Amino acid sequence: MSDPQPCRNLVVVLGDQLSPDLSSLKRADPASDRVLMAEVWREATYVRHHKKKIAFLFAAMRHFAEELRAAGWMVDYVTLDADGNTGSFQGEVARAAARHRPERVLVTEPGEWRVLEDMRAWPSALGVPVDIVTDTRFLCSVSEFRAWASGRRQRRMEHFYRQMRRKTGLLMEGGKPAGGQWNFDADNRRPAKADLFMPSPRRFEPDRITREVLDLVARRFGDHIGDLEPFWFAVTRDQAQEALDHFMETALAGFGTYQDAMLRGEKFLFHSMLSVYLNAGLLDPMDLCRKVEAAYRNGQVPLNAAEGYIRQILGWREYVRGIYWMEMPDYGDSNALNAFAPLPDFYWTAQTRMRCMREAITQTIEEAYAHHIQRLMITGNFALLTGVRPQEVHAWYLAVYADAYEWVELPNTLGMSQFADGGLLGSKPYMSGGNYINKMSDYCKGCDYDVRRRTGKGACPFNALYWDFLDRNADVLKGNPRLNRPYATWAAMDADTRKALKAHAGEVLEQLAGGRPV
Ligand code: FAD
Ligand code: DLZ
């Protein structure tokens, strides 16, 4: 049935656009315009997202709809089970357009190329003009990134980051970086000790709205990966702010120092667990950076922590987004190392004897979260060394993490982790043998494998795989100046050692190819 009073604009708000200052809302007027939000089957299943991720997003969407209504907006909210739900963005916009006969559709640009392509087809499909407006929630626009990147022979995050520091004035003093250095990573990278005081993220009890969503997800997505409960994520802006304040009080000071550490049973260490909220729009990146800067200026946290944290948001987060929009759609198909192996089944079950992989995957199943170094140097490293097809690795990361949207996940996976882009994002592959994992964690102590052994029964698989990876990919990687050392070490090994390492790696790869767990 059509609305007796047609609206002027139909404002479509997507699940990761839960910000009152969203550019589409800023252009609209609650008196004459209508907001549409929809839970759609296609978005929840185009990869089979973790149950907690779907629950978080639907609960946060429903709370945001309430917030908009309280602010005077008329909101059409289509729940997943609503009668007539077509299951797709286009279908729901078409139904809403038929109900309200808007003069135009207004929408903020999405975070995924796939959705943008879909939106571009809306005007002809709907017969209504569609304005796709810039997403102003980022600190560097896509066009600004393009301008920075074009004409540069070499694009590196560190250069971009310095430019962003100058532009925003964050941690700057008289045109110079605070403390006389741009980057304090040399003070970071310490392993953590099990007896260290360990903070934990702020947890929230699900309210009635969230409980309804949990029931829905249990009913409709029971066969997706992951534990649905206990569910403790923030689902409103106020709760996300509380989680942020809690992080700043309890963990930020240790963030830099223990950024790369891993410990058995410690899922969060000094990490913030804020990407989930930032990426859905519940927190604002600039506000977050300003608060972290203030904590340093007030003497609450040391400079290495504040700088390290701000670099992740102002630097990496913005940088990967710039790369995504510059390089898509071809970026998604890249496979510079010609890797074609399937993703081992234990990525979905955690049934592996490798303690490091078991820890990272188990907590992923439980929390839809693993911290950066687990994603990069454990699960990512193993997929890289064993030659898994990057697109399968990408589909896994996109599905299992609650903070995963393609603009941020794809460059991190294909570029930083799998080197599938041949070095566009990072200057060398992030890879290691067991030694690095042993140095940065206590995983090896409780492992069936022996990290000191490179070959033979019980040898840590990472060791032989590391050398085999270098050898297998020499045609692409050998000229890389950052890999001169490992290639020189490989060349200096006697032929028998090299042969034994290759044979051991071959056995592991064969075991994986046969679908047998390692
Ligand atoms: P913290 O360690 O507390 O870091 C602070 C914040 O910095 C994060 O909340 C995040 O917003 C930002 N940040 C840090 N590193 C990066 C980075 N490399 N790229 C972008 N932002 C960064 N991050 C996502 O937000 N979504 C993803 O889907 C995602 N997929 C990843 C896949 C792989 C293979 C790898 C190696 C990294 C991925 N990251 C992704 C980056 C990073 O691992 C997560 O941002 C971080 O683990 C989130 O946890 P946190 O909030 O506790 O982060
Ligand atoms: C990830 C996701 C899921 C699971 N469900 C929805 C949904 O039902 N409705 C919605 O608007 N968005 C959802 N999303 C997020 C989208 O898949 C997509 O990643 C972003 O909208 C891209 O900006």
Ligand code: SF4
């Ligand atoms: Fe991982 Fe190897 Fe250590 Fe086991 S021994 S935890 S497989 S690095």
